[in-house]
Every structure is written in structure tokens, then in C-alpha cells.
Amino acid sequence: MSRWVLSVERRIAAPADEIYAVVADPDRHRDFDGSDALRGVAEASSPARPLVVGDHFSMNMDLRGQYVMTSTVVEAEPGRRFAWQSRPHKSSARWRSAFGGRIWRYELEPDGGTTLVRESWDLTEEPLRVVVGLGRPVARDAMTASLERLARLVERS
Known part of the structure; x- marks a missing residue:
């Protein structure tokens, strides 16, 4: 891993396809967002889910x-990995070149009835990665909370 990639992992007692269906659907992101920053989908280029x-x-x-x-969805391998690269909305044109470019990635490794889920915060393409990277402790806590919430959503009791 690069010094600009932060990852957390959790084994979740659910099939990879079920987990993928949640992480590949932006309408569900608020359900497991550990940062509590998401308020909901503003718009999507395609109504079809999962996105490609x-x-x-x-x-x-x-x-x-x-x-x-x-x-923008940058990786989509059903049941295995889903990633998107975020930038400020076009309405914030002055910020688009300075901020954005980070990639949020979910990698799924099925193992019997469980799945190892790895969430990564990839700043490799973030123009201000040195500054944004100062938020690593907050990002780690939020990603850990996201995986906990994701587990609660998909695990069978």
C-alpha cells in the first residue's frame, strides 16, 4: 500500500454479493456512512443499480x-470491488482543481459464509493530499464506523 492509502478491514457474516449490492448503490450510502456527513443523493447519471x-x-x-x-465510479467488479472518485460538484468550479480526487474503495474477499471487507481512502490523486491527509485519524474512525454499520445492515441475526 502507498503512504497515501488508508485502509480498515472487518469480517462480515454475509455473502459478498449482498454487501456489494449495498456499497454499489449510492442510495444506500447514507445507511452505513460512519462520518455522518452524507445527507443523501443529489443526482445520479443512471437510475440503474448497481452503478457501473x-x-x-x-x-x-x-x-x-x-x-x-x-x-465517478472508477472500479466495479460485482461481488469483489467497488470504488468511486469524488470531487466538488460542478457548481463549485473554483474548488474542483484544488480539492477532490480521493478514491473511496471497497474490496470484498469471500470466505465461506463470511466476507472480509476492506474500505480504503486513497489520496494518491488528491491535489492537496498532504493537507487532506492530516485527517487520517478522523477518516480511520469514520471508516471503522462505516464497516460496523454495514455489518449491521447485512448480517443475519
Whole structure:
């Protein structure tokens, strides 16, 4: 792993396909967002779910102020991995070149009746990665909370 990639893992007692269906559907992201910043989908380029590489979705956010982030699906391998790259919405054109480019990635490794889920925060393409990277402890806590919430959503009791 690169020094610009932060990952957390959790084994979840659910099939990879069920987990993938949740993480590949932006309408469900608020259900497991550990940062509590997501307010919901603002718009999506396709109503079909799960999304595929090249699809876009915009999320209403509120983290020390309201804003919109637009994401492009950059990886989509059903049951295995799903990732999107986020940038400020086109309405925030002055910020698009300075901020954005981070990739949120979910990798799924099925193992019998469980799945190892790895969430990564990849700053490799983030222009201000040194500054944004200062948020690593907060990001780690939020990702850990996201995986806990995801487990609660998909695990059978």
C-alpha cells in the first residue's frame, strides 16, 4: 500500500454479493456512512443499480457546512470491488482543481459464509493530499464506523 492509502478491514457474516449490492448503490450510502456527513443523493447519471464504471452520482454533504460532492465510479467488479472518485460538484468550479480526487474503495474477499471487507481512502490523486491527509485519524474512525454499520445492515441475526 502507498503512504497515501488508508485502509480498515472487518469480517462480515454475509455473502459478498449482498454487501456489494449495498456499497454499489449510492442510495444506500447514507445507511452505513460512519462520518455522518452524507445527507443523501443529489443526482445520479443512471437510475440503474448497481452503478457501473463511468456512472456519476452527487451527494449532498454536511461536514462543517453544506456542500455537494460528485463522484465517478472508477472500479466495479460485482461481488469483489467497488470504488468511486469524488470531487466538488460542478457548481463549485473554483474548488474542483484544488480539492477532490480521493478514491473511496471497497474490496470484498469471500470466505465461506463470511466476507472480509476492506474500505480504503486513497489520496494518491488528491491535489492537496498532504493537507487532506492530516485527517487520517478522523477518516480511520469514520471508516471503522462505516464497516460496523454495514455489518449491521447485512448480517443475519
